[in-house]
Amino acid sequence: MGQITLKQITKSFGDVQVIPPLDLQINDGEFVVFVGPSGCGKSTLLRLIAGLEDTTSGEIDIDGRDATEVPPAKRGLAMVFQSYALYPHMSVRKNIAFPLRMAGLDKNAQNAKVEAAAKVLNLTDYLDRRPGQLSGGQRQRVAIGRAIVREPAAFLFDEPLSNLDAALRVNMRLEISELHQTLKTTMIYVTHDQVEAMTMADKIVVLQAGIIEQVGTPLELYHTPRNKFVAGFIGSPKMNFLHGSYSSSHGAESIGVRPEHISVSKTEGIWKGVVGVSEHLGSDTFLYVDIEGVNTPITVRSTGEVGFRHGDEIFLTPDPEKIHRFDNQGLRIS
Amino acid sequence: MATQHSRSAARFMMAPAVILLLGWMLIPLTMTLVFSFKKYLPLRGGDLGWVGFDNYVRFVSSSAFWPSVQTTLIIVGGVLLITVIFGILLSILLDQPMWGQGMVRILVIAPFFVMPTVSALVWKNMFMDPVNGLFAHLWKAFGAQPIEWLSDASLFSIILIVSWQWLPFATLILLTAIQSLDSEQLEAAEMDGAPPLARFGFIILPHLSRAITIVILIQTIFLLAIFAEIFVTTSGAFGTRTLTYLIYQRVLESQNVGLGSAGGVYAIILANIVAIFLMRIVGKNLDA
Numbered sequence: 001m002g003q004i005t006l007k008q009i010t011k012s013f014g015d016v017q018v019i020p021p022l023d024l025q026i027n028d029g030e031f032v033v034f035v036g037p038s039g040c041g042k043s044t045l046l047r048l049i050a051g052l053e054d055t056t057s058g059e060i061d062i063d064g065r066d067a068t069e070v071p072p073a074k075r076g077l078a079m080v081f082q083s084y085a086l087y088p089h090m091s092v093r094k095n096i097a098f099p100l101r102m103a104g105l106d107k108n109a110q111n112a113k114v115e116a117a118a119k120v121l122n123l124t125d126y127l128d129r130r131p132g133q134l135s136g137g138q139r140q141r142v143a144i145g146r147a148i149v150r151e152p153a154a155f156l157f158d159e160p161l162s163n164l165d166a167a168l169r170v171n172m173r174l175e176i177s178e179l180h181q182t183l184k185t186t187m188i189y190v191t192h193d194q195v196e197a198m199t200m201a202d203k204i205v206v207l208q209a210g211i212i213e214q215v216g217t218p219l220e221l222y223h224t225p226r227n228k229f230v231a232g233f234i235g236s237p238k239m240n241f242l243h244g245s246y247s248s249s250h251g252a253e254s255i256g257v258r259p260e261h262i263s264v265s266k267t268e269g270i271w272k273g274v275v276g277v278s279e280h281l282g283s284d285t286f287l288y289v290d291i292e293g294v295n296t297p298i299t300v301r302s303t304g305e306v307g308f309r310h311g312d313e314i315f316l317t318p319d320p321e322k323i324h325r326f327d328n329q330g331l332r333i334s
Numbered sequence: 335m336a337t338q339h340s341r342s343a344a345r346f347m348m349a350p351a352v353i354l355l356l357g358w359m360l361i362p363l364t365m366t367l368v369f370s371f372k373k374y375l376p377l378r379g380g381d382l383g384w385v386g387f388d389n390y391v392r393f394v395s396s397s398a399f400w401p402s403v404q405t406t407l408i409i410v411g412g413v414l415l416i417t418v419i420f421g422i423l424l425s426i427l428l429d430q431p432m433w434g435q436g437m438v439r440i441l442v443i444a445p446f447f448v449m450p451t452v453s454a455l456v457w458k459n460m461f462m463d464p465v466n467g468l469f470a471h472l473w474k475a476f477g478a479q480p481i482e483w484l485s486d487a488s489l490f491s492i493i494l495i496v497s498w499q500w501l502p503f504a505t506l507i508l509l510t511a512i513q514s515l516d517s518e519q520l521e522a523a524e525m526d527g528a529p530p531l532a533r534f535g536f537i538i539l540p541h542l543s544r545a546i547t548i549v550i551l552i553q554t555i556f557l558l559a560i561f562a563e564i565f566v567t568t569s570g571a572f573g574t575r576t577l578t579y580l581i582y583q584r585v586l587e588s589q590n591v592g593l594g595s596a597g598g599v600y601a602i603i604l605a606n607i608v609a610i611f612l613m614r615i616v617g618k619n620l621d622a
């Protein structure tokens with residue numbers, strides 16, 4: 001079981017309120033991702049759930065029991081830290097066994113659990129090494145191993161992949177997703193990378209300045225963002241926003257169009273512009289098009305073989321079904 | 335670009351400093367070695383010629399030799415024990431966020447800046463004096479007979495004085511080591527269910543092991559040579575005669591330069607044995 005409910009929790013550091021009253025329901029077995037720009041309070045929220053920070057007010061329920069005043073070790077949660085926080089003077093085996101040793105388990109039971117966890121995480125050959133002798137990905141797996149052996153009600157991940165290089169990050173992302181499929185345990189994952197959020201989450205919580213902007217499945221957030229912030233944050237490359245005459249014709253203060261929902265033509269279209277930079281990725285081409293009356297260039301995602309170069313004249317046509325309209329508060333008009 | 339030419343020029347320009355430092359070190363060392371093989375009594379006939387290893391044999395066979403080695407080891411060991419244990423406790427205390435942290439830290443370091451002679455005199459006259467000392471007053475306030483610190487508990491008194499001087503050094507090094515501990519490790523241990531004492535034993539102490547060995551190594555080398563504290567308090571009486579002090583007595587009180595020099599060579603050898611021994615331990619710790 002791993003059901004976590006946050007009721008009206010707040011957190012202040014001195015006079016600064018980093019988390020205004022916040023409610024959130026996390027169901028058993030869900031993979032929830034907290035995503036938002038740096039300093040939006042997502043790590044603080046995770047630390048509140050972990051018990052490493054005390055809430056200023058409000059209540060945290062874990063599996064229906066009030067856990068607000070319960071010390072971190074007794075909450076039945078396991079955390080994987082950004083720096084991995086492995087104990088450098090202990091072997092991998094001792095690192096993974098540490099929570100069991102603290103729980104007073106006997107040596108044989110400890111070893112059995114460590115071996116089992118090592119097998120799941122492909123660490124069997126490294127059990128007698130020190131963390132300093134492992135690569136970044138292996139250290140990450142040790143940190144996860146230390147969390148698994150406790151058989152927690154929920155796993156908490158605090159930006160666990162941000163110290164890895166791009167290729168390894170993709171691998172570890174898959175491994176964590178697979179782990180979630182096998183263990184079926186609740187996982188709460190904090191990241192500032194919307195790609196990680198989109199690929200891994202059952203449920204994404206978008207945060208800005210401590211406020212939950214939207215909660216939903218990745219595709220809900222992609223298709224029906226509640227406001228301009230979520231619209232701009234989810235999706236890569238970012239959504240294009242247009243104002244003035246471009247939006248008033250749609251009866252909105254501003255409109256947003258995703259780069260993949262714009263078709264290009266050399267001869268005809270709704271918006272006329274000039275190609276600035278074009279990035280050829282092989283599978284796709286990203287065109288940055290300057291159109292009249294818009295300060296930031298419009299990003300267009302096109303096929304790999306599109307024949308536009310710097311300075312070419314281009315016509316853009318947004319897919320009318322996929323235009324997002326926002327009012328003067330930045331909220332979605334449906 | 336370090337061409338052949340600029341490299342030789344660099345060597346040429348560094349030479350005076352290197353030669354000065356070498357001379358600074360080598361001349362006294364050679365002189366000690368030379369004197370140790372001579373019968374040299376400045377007030378009783380001066381240089382009386384070579385005597386081979388006579389001085390070395392006499393120094394070791396003297397009844398004062400082994401007790402002085404023992405005293406040296408007790409003082410060094412005692413001071414190390416006190417400074418390391420209290421250094422760890424103090425550094426943990428100073429690591430806690432508190433009001434006036436910067437001021438407190440400077441005050442803690444202050445004893446290190448007091449000259450050994452001065453601090454020993456302050457302790458002798460203001461704290462340990464059996465009539466006017468603060469300790470005497472404290473004992474009297476409780477109706478007890480004041481302790482004659484420097485004669486009844488002479489060795490302990492000296493250990494206390496020297497510890498007071500070296501505690502700031504240990505605290506300073508251990509404090510910087512504690513501050514370099516990744517707080518996420520402590521949080522991870524907390525989440526893993528480790529109570530505060532276990533966190534200290536399993537996380538903080540192993541993290542400090544390197545700093546502790548460095549403190550032990552550096553302090554041992556300096557503590558083997560303490561002299562001023564003994565000179566101004568007990569003058570080597572009441573079982574406080576260390577090897578260093580014995581050498582001083584041989585050279586200046588008995589006016590036997592040859593015998594003292596032989597003792598000096600023994601002290602060099604002892605210090606080197608300790609240094610090699612400690613380097614091995616530290617080396618093991620530094621590799622990890």
